[in-house]
Amino acid sequence: MAVIVQKYGGSSVADTDKIMNVARRVVQTVQEGHRVVVVVSAQGKTTDSLIEQARAISANPPKRELDMLLATGEQMSIALLAMAIDSLGQPVISLTGAQGGIMTDTQHTKARIREVDGGRICSELAQGQVVIVAGFQGVTNANDITTLGRGGSDTTAVAVAAALQAEVCEIYTDVEGVYSADPRLVSDAVKLDEVDYDEMLELASLGAMVLQPRAVEVASVYGVPIHVRSSFSAERGTMIKEVNVVEREVSVTGVAYDENCAKITLAGIPTDISALHNVFSSLAAEGVNVDMIVQAGTSTPTADLTFTVAREELDTALAVITRIQNDQSWKVVCDEDVAKVSIVGAGMMTNPGVAARMFEALSEEKIPVYVVSTSEIKVSCLVPRSRYQDAVRACHRKFELDLGN
Ligand code: ASP
Ligand code: MG
Numbered sequence: 001m002a003v004i005v006q007k008y009g010g011s012s013v014a015d016t017d018k019i020m021n022v023a024r025r026v027v028q029t030v031q032e033g034h035r036v037v038v039v040v041s042a043q044g045k046t047t048d049s050l051i052e053q054a055r056a057i058s059a060n061p062p063k064r065e066l067d068m069l070l071a072t073g074e075q076m077s078i079a080l081l082a083m084a085i086d087s088l089g090q091p092v093i094s095l096t097g098a099q100g101g102i103m104t105d106t107q108h109t110k111a112r113i114r115e116v117d118g119g120r121i122c123s124e125l126a127q128g129q130v131v132i133v134a135g136f137q138g139v140t141n142a143n144d145i146t147t148l149g150r151g152g153s154d155t156t157a158v159a160v161a162a163a164l165q166a167e168v169c170e171i172y173t174d175v176e177g178v179y180s181a182d183p184r185l186v187s188d189a190v191k192l193d194e195v196d197y198d199e200m201l202e203l204a205s206l207g208a209m210v211l212q213p214r215a216v217e218v219a220s221v222y223g224v225p226i227h228v229r230s231s232f233s234a235e236r237g238t239m240i241k242e243v244n245v246v247e248r249e250v251s252v253t254g255v256a257y258d259e260n261c262a263k264i265t266l267a268g269i270p271t272d273i274s275a276l277h278n279v280f281s282s283l284a285a286e287g288v289n290v291d292m293i294v295q296a297g298t299s300t301p302t303a304d305l306t307f308t309v310a311r312e313e314l315d316t317a318l319a320v321i322t323r324i325q326n327d328q329s330w331k332v333v334c335d336e337d338v339a340k341v342s343i344v345g346a347g348m349m350t351n352p353g354v355a356a357r358m359f360e361a362l363s364e365e366k367i368p369v370y371v372v373s374t375s376e377i378k379v380s381c382l383v384p385r386s387r388y389q390d391a392v393r394a395c396h397r398k399f400e401l402d403l404g405n
Contacts, residue, residue: 002167003125004029007039007135007157011174012231013077014044022172022231023084026130030090035125037164039135039157040081042073047136047150063108067137067147070109071097074134074153082132092130095120097137097145102156104138104146111138111146112214113155116163133160154215162222169219170227171211177228177237178203178210180401181255185392188402192253193236196243199253200226202344202378206256216240243346251351252399255392258340261291262314263370263382265306266321267331271295279305282324288313292340292373292382302329306371308382311336338370339388342380343395355379361398367391 006029008022022038029036041047050069054061078094085092101117124131135153138146148155154171161169178200181189195203197220204213210228219226219240229237269275276295283290290307297303309317314334321332348354355372358379362369367390371382383391396402 002034003037003161003164004034005037005039005157005161005164005166005169006172007153007170008041008081008172008231009153009174010041010044010046012172013040013081018231019077019080019084022081023088025172025231026085027088027090030130034167036130037121037125037160037166038081038130038132039153039160040074040077040132041135041153042070043077043080046073046076064144067108067111067145070147071134071137071145074136078132078134085130085132090130091128092132093124094132094134095124096134097156098139098143100131100133100160102133102138102159104140104148106140106142106144106146108144108146110149111140113138113148113159113218116159118160118163121160121164149212149214151209151212152214154212155218158215158218158222158224158226161224162218166224168225168227170229172229172231173210174230174232175210176230176233176235178240178254180253180404181392181396182257185257185389186255186396189396190402190404192238192404194239194241194243195253196346197240198377199243199344199346200240202342202375203254203256206258206340206342206344206378206380211240249347250345250399251347251354252343252345252395252401253347254344255395255399255401256342256344257388257392258342259385259388260311261308261338261340261382262311263306263308263335263338264314264317264321265304265331265333265335267304267333268302269305269330271297271301271303276305278324279321282320283309283317286316286320288317288320292371292380294371294373308338308340308371337385338382339385340380340382341388341391341395342378343399344378346377348377348379357398358395361394362391365390365394367394 082094104111135156177191179189183189201216226240293307369381
């Protein structure tokens with residue numbers, strides 16, 4: 001009998017009525033002849049308030065203890081959902097990450113799943129039970145509780161689906177699927193029927209909040225089809241799977257944005273490569289993730305080096321720069337009033353002129369572009385934060401994304 005993994009996010013289990021709604025959906029899936037494993041997140045904003053509680057006690061709580069605390073959110077929701085499913089007469093058992101065999105490395109608060117030992121889940125399924133597994137948490141070899149980073153329940157679900165060779169991993173959320181752009185910004189954004197793994201990875205990493213990027217990575221490696229859909233309707237959502245992009249006529253699939261960036265410029269930095277190496281290796285040593293990079297004026301002895309980091313890493317990055325700047329010759333300028341707008345589409349590989357059309361759209365709206373970065377399937381532009389919404393709409397219009405894929 002085929003196994004289906006269903007993941008319900010925090011908004012889908014936010015209160016008693018919603019938990020009962022999920023329970024009915026799960027039971028219905030069983031009645032349609034499937035074995036079901038359910039992965040749930042903590043209810044509503046529980047994880048946020050647990051983090052707040054921790055911060056009220058200590059500005060920098062030990063990460064092991066933070067994980068111990070955060071894991072309680074999911075432990076509540078698995079138990080409540082199990083009670084709800086039981087009340088409908090369906091045999092059910094809830095398991096913590098550790099009981100479910102979610103084995104991780106030791107990186108507290110951003111652990112990676114090393115392996116899913118599916119023994120317990122399989123034996124419970126074989127006895128006709130619905131199995132509920134706590135999302136977002138795992139356990140190290142030394143038996144310490146870890147968490148997988150914000151949004152990590154998605155990754156739990158996909159990893160469990162891979163381990164059980166499930167037919168599909170259904171990700172239930174409060175929207176109908178993956179959209180061509182954020183529908184809150186673009187009124188004629190359309191739900192996409194299917195999205196390729198690589199496109200989804202770019203979209204997820206570029207700020208579309210639908211799925212944790214790591215979940216897409218795992219799905220792509222193990223070939224797990226993901227169905228993103230709403231827990232409040234029966235509509236088909238978006239399938240994320242391997243898509244034959246050679247046959248793609250459209251070059252752009254979606255527009256994403258990310259407000260969480262800050263730009264740093266080092267003006268007058270020496271152009272020799274050792275200066276560049278020194279800057280980025282020092283940032284890396286402090287765990288600062290650098291995103292876009294551009295160096296201008298390279299034929300002169302000094303140049304302007306501009307790069308972006310996440311806003312919460314700006315202070316750390318500036319401290320690193322101050323430390324390594326051994327003479328006063330560079331001028332450091334930073335700007336937090338920026339945002340990144342990206343177009344994504346696997347069809348870009350075979351359609352020329354895509355970047356040109358994006359620049360056309362932005363220039364028609366007189367939106368300045370500070371930094372550009374590209375990959376085979378995306379073009380990203382850093383723009384003033386005050387203009388990013390216009391930029392998203394202009395790109396959506398220029399590539400006629402309201403017509404769907
Ligand atoms: N509850 C966790 C969070 O809020 C995990 C998740 O929702 O996927 O990040
Ligand atoms: Mg989520």
